[in-house]
Amino acid sequence: xxxxxxxxxxxxxxxxxxxxxxxxxxxxxxxxxxxxxxxxxxxxxxxxxxxxxxxxxxxxxxxxxxxxxxxxxxxxxxxxxxxxxxxxxxxxxxxxxxxxxxxxxxxxxxxxxxxxxxxxxxxxxxxxxxxxxxxxxxxxxxxxxxxxxxxxxxxxxxxxxxxxxxxxxxxxxxxxxxxxxxxxxxx
Numbered sequence: 001x002x003x004x005x006x007x008x009x010x011x012x013x014x015x016x017x018x019x020x021x022x023x024x025x026x027x028x029x030x031x032x033x034x035x036x037x038x039x040x041x042x043x044x045x046x047x048x049x050x051x052x053x054x055x056x057x058x059x060x061x062x063x064x065x066x067x068x069x070x071x072x073x074x075x076x077x078x079x080x081x082x083x084x085x086x087x088x089x090x091x092x093x094x095x096x097x098x099x100x101x102x103x104x105x106x107x108x109x110x111x112x113x114x115x116x117x118x119x120x121x122x123x124x125x126x127x128x129x130x131x132x133x134x135x136x137x138x139x140x141x142x143x144x145x146x147x148x149x150x151x152x153x154x155x156x157x158x159x160x161x162x163x164x165x166x167x168x169x170x171x172x173x174x175x176x177x178x179x180x181x182x183x184x185x186x187x
Contacts, residue, residue, distance in 0.1 A: 011103055033159050033175035038111045043180040045116075046077030047084040055120060058132070059086045062139035065168050071176040072147050084116045087140075090115050090123040100138040100164060102122050103145040111184035118142045134164040144172065148171040 007061050047063070064076045077083065078098065089102075101120050109112040121140070127136055140158045152159040157166045 003121060009064070021122075031149065033072065033144075033154065033157050033169070034150040035173045035175050035179040036148050036150055037185050038107055038113055039179055039184055040083070040113050043157075043176070044073040044075060045083040045146070046075050046080045046081065047086055048077055049078055050085060050087040051120070052088070055088050055122070055135075057107040058103045058120065058135045058139050061136045062143050065136070065140050066143055066147070069176065071173050071180070074143070083114070084118065085121075086118045088122045089119040090100045090121070098124065100130065101130070101142040113146075113148070114147045130164060137164055137167060140168055142147060144168075148177055149175055 049059050051059065067073055074084070087121070099121055101118065103116060103118045105113050105116040107115075118139075120135065120139060124130075125138075132137070138160060141160075141163050144159050149159050151161040152171075154160065154171060156166055156169050156171075157163070158166050158172050160166060
């Protein structure tokens with residue numbers, strides 16, 4: 001009788017241990033939005049928009065979407081004092097041949113961003129028939145890069161490499177929350 005109880009108890013403990021060990025594997029099916037080692041010192045930056053009234057509305061809609069997540073805040077800056085410049089370009093040749101937007105971030109060697117420039121490539125918007133909603137999603141995607149997110153393989157993520165149809169997902173918002181809780185340089 002004592003051996004049967006010991007065996008049952010041993011099997012129960014083994015089952016619990018295996019169940020705990022396999023939980024990450026079961027959860028691996030949920031795709032997390034990847035993020036870079038770099039980030040801003042705080043989950044807030046200042047910006048200026050240097051674009052037409054129409055593209056200003058596109059950027060403002062994308063900013064509103066990110067601010068609504070509560071994980072990161074874009075705050076209007078001044079021409080003299082801002083961290084992020086949001087603009088447009090019609091340069092779509094060479095390496096920008098099929099892109100809809102591009103982001104350039106610079107920072108210190110310690111891993112903190114100091115400046116970023118975002119460009120919506122308006123010629124490709126027209127050439128590939130991007131709707132207003134598509135353009136807002138591209139702006140959200142580029143702002144995601146500005147925050148520190150990288151391309152995702154999740155087809156529902158705003159950070160999908162060729163995204164034009166997806167808004168900010170729960171996984172995208174969670175990645176920002178994690179990125180700004182971890183020390184710079186940590187993944």
